[in-house]
Amino acid sequence: DTGVSQNPRHKITKRGQNVTFRCDPISEHNRLYWYRQTLGQGPEFLTYFQNEAQLEKSRLLSDRFSAERPKGSFSTLEIQRTEQGDSAMYLCASRPGQGRVSEQFFGPGTRLTVL
Amino acid sequence: TQLLEQSPQFLSIQEGENLTVYCNSSSVFSSLQWYRQEPGEGPVLLVTVVTGGEVKKLKRLTFQFGDARKDSSLHITAAQPGDTGLYLCAGGATGNQFYFGTGTSLTVIP
Numbered sequence: 001d002t003g004v005s006q007n008p009r010h011k012i013t014k015r016g017q018n019v020t021f022r023c024d025p026i027s028e029h030n031r032l033y034w035y036r037q038t039l040g041q042g043p044e045f046l047t048y049f050q051n052e053a054q055l056e057k058s059r060l061l062s063d064r065f066s067a068e069r070p071k072g073s074f075s076t077l078e079i080q081r082t083e084q085g086d087s088a089m090y091l092c093a094s095r096p097g098q099g100r101v102s103e104q105f106f107g108p109g110t111r112l113t114v115l
Numbered sequence: 116t117q118l119l120e121q122s123p124q125f126l127s128i129q130e131g132e133n134l135t136v137y138c139n140s141s142s143v144f145s146s147l148q149w150y151r152q153e154p155g156e157g158p159v160l161l162v163t164v165v166t167g168g169e170v171k172k173l174k175r176l177t178f179q180f181g182d183a184r185k186d187s188s189l190h191i192t193a194a195q196p197g198d199t200g201l202y203l204c205a206g207g208a209t210g211n212q213f214y215f216g217t218g219t220s221l222t223v224i225p
Contacts, residue, residue, distance in 0.1 A: 004157075006157075009167045031211065033213075035215075040201075040218065040220065041217065041218060042119075042121075042203050042205075042215030042216050042217055042218045043158070043203075043215045043216070044215070045212050045213070048211050048212065050211070051220065056211060056212065091157050091158075093157075103148060103160055103163050104148075104155035104160075104213060106150075106158045106159070106160075107157050107161065108155075108156050109155075109156065109157045111155065
């Protein structure tokens with residue numbers, strides 16, 4: 001394993017359905033981030049984990065969104081009662097624990113389309 | 116709210132031309148990263164700069180961090196079609212968050 005992986009790569013769902021995405025970070029990285037990116041824009045921060053603890057959440061993360069990282073390894077992002085405005089690319093990134101300026105590495109993303 | 120503004124937002128140039136992309140903020144960052152992203156893929160890290168005034172070169176790409184650590188620039192010499200993509204800057208603040216710029220979409224025409 002040499003990088004961050006995300007599954008599925010694409011998800012099409014109907015409005016009102018629930019969806020769950022998975023992120024597997026680089027194995028020795030204890031910090032994990034979720035971002036949302038709409039077409040032509042930069043990623044927007046959603047939430048951050050250090051090990052299994054969710055330490056920061058953006059105001060963008062409404063109560064329909066929940067993220068977990070139960071064992072400090074992989075993470076899941078669930079969106080309940082999806083809305084068309086949730087259509088976006090959802091990106092996961094991981095980062096090693098050492099170093100003030102350690103870099104984050106991104107997965108390929110999950111493209112969500114809500115019909 | 117985007118803390119980092121990039122300019123230009125779109126850039127279309129001929130192969131062989133030079134270009135500069137700017138990333139500006141009113142905030143001070145402890146580090147700044149540049150990424151390139153291709154359609155349908157996640158951003159790929161190009162470089163991290165941490166010291167005010169720092170200049171880093173990566174083949175035909177030159178990155179500079181402003182003296183006050185509020186801005187940065189990316190200069191590409193003799194652009195090639197393979198340079199096409201969305202260029203993103205991201206600033207690291209005192210916490211664990213990274214703030215991304217608005218992005219610059221570059222198209223290099225053969």
